[in-house]
Amino acid sequence: MEPINLNRLVYFAAVVDAASFTRAADRLGITKAVVSQQVAALERELKTDLLVRTTRRVEPTEAGRLLHARCAAILREADSAMAELAQSNAAPMGLLRIAAPNDYGTYILAAIATAFSRTYPACRVDLVLADSRVDLIANQIDLSIRVGWLDDSTLQTRRIDSFRQLLVAAPGVVKRVAHPRDLAALPFIANAALSAPLAWQFARGDAERESVQMSQALTINTTPAVLAATVAGGGLAVLPDFLIRNDLAAGRLVHILPSWTLPSGGIHVVYPAARFRAPKVTAFAAMLMDAHKRMAAGAPKRPR
Template identity: 75%
Template sequence: MESINLNRLAYFAAVVDAASFTQAADRLGITKTVVSQQVARLEQELKTSLLVRTTRRVEPTEAGRLLHARCVMILREAENAFAELAQTNTEPVGLLRIAAPNDYGSYTLAPITAAFSKKFPNCPVDLVLADSRIDLVASQIDLAIRVGWLDDSSLQARRIGNFRQLLVAAPGIVKKRAVTQPGNLPSLPFVANGALREPLQWQFTKNDFDRQTVRMTQALRINTTPAVLAATLAGAGLSVLPDFLVTNEIKNGRLVHILPAWTLPAGGIHAVYPAARFRPRKVTAFVEMLIEEHKRKDGMRSR
């Protein structure tokens, strides 16, 4: 097969996005005839039908949907490359789409994106918060932040920080019962985080060799971490929450760190990218800012 004309991919993607040859032509600034001819030639080159034309809309065939998903990625990579090469300096430009879980995104990432937008006004940020995993390619995400433990994946990742998990409760909860060791915990109500695989079972470690696995007694089960925090602050029970979410609450006395001599498994904070040879400057600049913020906070904790 001869090499594909990339302009035809752009015309085809525009038709699918607009569901119309006429609207695609208007967006591209060319005639409808040119768009129709180029898409027809693309179908001839690929020897397959890509679009179904009706009186009202243009819909992609199954082959068309598969090609469109690839086109979006190819064309976006090309746009990023041209934007990067066209710059006379290293300032990031272009829309930066970031995905992150609700808790980390709301409490840590949102302030950093605000600072990034102020520093680089030509690089607007679209922050997508969701506790479910997002398909980075299909959702056109430049960068995802994943908190915890990475699954095996074809995605590229960089560790940017760590976090501790802390067992906490409102002061009124711990005043009612003495808690001196993990074995005391099942007698207390627990707010389970439904976003976790094993929200009730936890392993506590002391002095690197004393380990105790405890199964908590569920009082509530909530599927988002910020809501788990809110219920814990309201006195619904103990819960395990990441340190970046509860450090200030512990300092101001709204929460108490339970069994501070015992530790729970720590986790990592990772920047995850779609696999690509080219990394846009907007992505690397944001990750650099995020790493610096983690170093600053780690330095404050160590003092």
Template identity: 65%
Template sequence: MEAINLNRLAYFAAVVDAGSFTKAAERLGITKTVVSQQVARLEAELKTSLLVRTTRKVEPTEAGRKLHARCVMILREAEDAVDELSEARDAPMGLLRIGAPNDYGASMVAPVAARFARRYPACMVDLVLSDARIDLVASHVDLSVRVGWLDDSSQQARCIGTFRQILVASPDLLRTMALREPDDLAGLPFIVNGALREPLLWHFSKGDFERRTVRMRQVISINATPAVLAAARAGGGLAILPDFLVGDAVRSGHLVEVLPEWTLPSGGIHIVYPAARFRPPKVTAFVAMLTDEIGRALA
């Protein structure tokens, strides 16, 4: 037997409920002819009479009554399924899997994830912290937060903020140095962040026209940014760190900004998505919260 056209079940149920082909057609917003033809085809497919037509009313046969009872259940299940999809489309729910680098993930993304979980109890958050580049598809990640500069312009990405890079040193170490300009940095001890592509070569700017490029002298190399911060606080050497990580240490006096009149290139904070036409509400809601948090931090 061929598959039944489910639209015909809806037409048949409407006729039984309305007791008339004319009223069913009005309810469905189609012509009486279409309703009559579709019900006739349903009877032909089932090889069973489903309706008894009189001059005043249409009544279901015994087989029609049984089928109608099933149709009501089927159509109600379909409506419930559509309602559930509609709710899922409009309200954040389900598992939200996020990728982020260790430093930014711990300092900025994790607190936002905690607030997101409280605000949307129908959601569960899985935050994956790694300085290695995450394959969004293979890791089933809904979104990835990437800090710095994107290598692949073809990715579906959105820049939601920026950060400053700051040259810092411990107060005790800084007292042993005589620094007036970036060229003075070349021979001084420097803590290298091994997670960067060019960790020794830095470009300084002052105003609109002054530019200096300095190659630092490595004394320590560390492949994790939070550990670079710890080594700098311990006086191991100068370090260049992002403002979101080093800000508290500078404000507390544990570290001092060096040559503050000179600036380093700013980096971007990006949301990278797997390829998809639509973003589920859980993704858009989280990105909105993270963007708001970044805005407050910059204010």
């Protein structure tokens, strides 16, 4: 088959949408003859009838309906690409509202937002930090950072990094622990922001699995406060590696059962569904992803 002239899809889709060559021509701002010629040429290229013409109406054939469903999506994507291209030349400006969990927002995002404000002084950044899920539409959020595991939704997402969960405690709080089953009797600081803060699944290699129900000593509803209580000696806690890297390096915390692992999670940028994004959103997302690439390459996990 010879290459198809994709420009003719515009004329064909317009005729199907309008159910008329005349109305399609009016919408496109050209003559009916040009529309008819282009559609006829498309039928010759495809060697199939796409439209049934009557005195009152134009209806697609079965082949025409199939093609229209596909080409409508193609044309929408083309429109979005052109809109994004036009927007990419505009300077980021205006209010940028970003939602994130307390821990990630405090230890990672605040520094990146500060750098973004310096780079784009026409932008104002509003960080909304909460461990509970924020409704992006109701709160007029431009983008959100979600740490962990995503639920199915209509939101647009992109995974930008991953993190490990580590079982830690202050030095001297926990004596010798040889196996996860030894943990059930020890004091544990539960993070109420999690759906099941006391139930943990440990793994070693491909074969060993151990489920543990921790013994609650404290319950706290923000992750940074869980960290503070853990450093103060309140008990064991499970915390993300990006939050405790400095405390582990300084010896304020120790990693318990390092040969066992807990489920790792993802760090995602989440956007409200939209045909294209404002320059302020794309610019911040690019800066955020660049920061995570530097972290992955060995730069400090906590930006300065």
